[in-house]
Amino acid sequence: MLTGFEPFGGDRTNPSWDAVSRVVPTGYELVTAELPCSFAESAPALRALVAEHRPDVVVCVGQAGGRAAITPERVAINLDDARIADNTGAQPIDEPVVLDGPAAYFTTLPVKACVAALLEAGIPAAVSHTAGTFVCNHVFYALMHLVATEHPHLRAGFVHVPYAPEQGHADAPSLPIDTVAEALNLIITTTLTTATDLPTTAGTLH
Amino acid sequence: MLTGFEPFGGDRTNPSWDAVSRVVPTGYELVTAELPCSFAESAPALRALVAEHRPDVVVCVGQAGGRAAITPERVAINLDDARIADNTGAQPIDEPVVLDGPAAYFTTLPVKACVAALLEAGIPAAVSHTAGTFVCNHVFYALMHLVATEHPHLRAGFVHVPYAPEQGHADAPSLPIDTVAEALNLIITTTLTTATDLPTTAGTLH
Amino acid sequence: MLTGFEPFGGDRTNPSWDAVSRVVPTGYELVTAELPCSFAESAPALRALVAEHRPDVVVCVGQAGGRAAITPERVAINLDDARIADNTGAQPIDEPVVLDGPAAYFTTLPVKACVAALLEAGIPAAVSHTAGTFVCNHVFYALMHLVATEHPHLRAGFVHVPYAPEQGHADAPSLPIDTVAEALNLIITTTLTTATDLPTTAGTLH
């Protein structure tokens, strides 16, 4: 399963959904869905989708304006701190995603193998260690909480993608939507064929 | 207490220690120390310093080459993933900082009040949500683990600082060492006078 | 003589004028002026100021949002191409600054010696090879055209400075106004004491 987000923050499109909806699956069954950019609605929607479709792998995808590469996220933190309001007008500040949940969850995707596969395909990619504190991190944490509490065998994670060129953010990096769609397919196929992540570093100095 | 790091990664100086050693405390007693850039040695050294001096506030400071602002860190994660070897040649990959420790700890510094004080003083500052996966995050996590297990009343956290101009990283942002030293003093005094952090957002969209 | 600009583009302050107005001259007579952010009015205002005060050195200063360092400019080009309207509503596209003027002028400031002096003082600095195509480049070109046609002995140039932290551009680098003011004084004193620029490289690969 792949999910993208609806547009937010003044943009008329969101490359996460545009790319998810263009993915051509190679050798697996794909379910896609567009999540609302809403703290209150996104996690219940995701939970219902997982309960309905019982996927083996779930990758939620979100826009990271300003990033230059496809960035699988390593860690979700139990913190909502919204710089701007979400699409329903909600702006939680310093609230937990899940009350009394752990401070963080690590992804169960093989993020290093995914990045290696993307780079080998000539697509810019890097592991990220922060998904922010907006709806993207909220959904990512909620997803990993689902894994921890309801679906222990689910392989799940989050991928941030750059702006698309047609959004018009002239001073920020961007990638073609088709390149992002190809990358998402590679992340799914790599996950399906990788039992244990690569023992290579993807660390950052800060 | 303020700590900085020794130089690493080919640099001959480290602005974290250069700035810490120039801080002129305004109205409090200051202890400073230079930590080794070593996964094995840094945390025991910090633990011994805290045991010896019993400080009210501990701020560890590290260099974040490429950042443009003073960035108090919000969250430490239980992960060592070293892109380069530390100064003793060690390069842990995907190891926990503390075996069976929680996935993450949040800082107990009032990071939003600190950033507000810095901006009011005309110093570039922002809250960061990743301290990386190298020795800086290692020390930060070990420090917060000390708070959780031995020193519950200690207010503690980590601050990343940019390169100094004299290091010669021509394509990267930098700040004068004196500006960084002034910032660190402001962070200490703000912490000493702020019981509860500001209810303002310092969140990031990703 | 030092000039700064009035605010533009939605900002309520402009660090170029804020810094110019705080410069404390060390051993020379200083005249300062705030130029309008206007294609039509800025160059005549500058010409009148130079005619009135007959300075030995003129450094015009402007804001370069997004840059991290003090950047003396090397070359002014004969092109107005305004991404946004200026403060009078004018938005010239692909017009020359001076009809039948040469394609470009090089500065007559010793920009390499200035950058070396700034770095030695611990202030981030680099030579820039583009002043853009907005009012800053317009004023710079007009200034160098004045040198070429009316004031052959005038040493003149342009310096771009980063945002100030208090402007609130949270994702962009910035420098304290006092640091910028100190930098501008160093640029003037270095120019007054440097007959020939340093034979060191300040080039960029692209």
Next chain:
Amino acid sequence: MLTGFEPFGGDRTNPSWDAVSRVVPTGYELVTAELPCSFAESAPALRALVAEHRPDVVVCVGQAGGRAAITPERVAINLDDARIADNTGAQPIDEPVVLDGPAAYFTTLPVKACVAALLEAGIPAAVSHTAGTFVCNHVFYALMHLVATEHPHLRAGFVHVPYAPEQGHADAPSLPIDTVAEALNLIITTTLTTATDLPTTAGTLH
């Protein structure tokens, strides 16, 4: 005609030549060549190629490590200032490309129409106003000097391209080589079908 460069500065590949050699021309005859990364040899090699093949359009392409988009260059300046030695060991500092040549030349490519075509195709692109002071700018200036002195009807210019992901510059933006090759073909076809450039702004504020 499209030219790329050989690798330099420690890289084992150069995306400019890798992309040029993969361009599949759509409806025109294409000549390609790899230029040496040499101040002394590049311009004579280019001059000989133009004399031999008599092209209608010449686009020289070079690597701009750190840029995130395809960037057609607007202006070439008469300055060599090499931060590093070229592949023959030469490192000119503050020398003109052409003795007594004008300070700068503007491109004769319709750079705004090219950028618009790239963005419409979903490829990140922007006009640049500096080609640096290394071999890229040297070749660009030499090319435009050829136009000014020998080939008045030649439409000519320079395009900088980002790193390729496989070069391993993990902290810098990059684009797939195939995307760059597609972009170069679009730049040629847009030039062949555009007599006058678009009257839209592509300016920068600094």
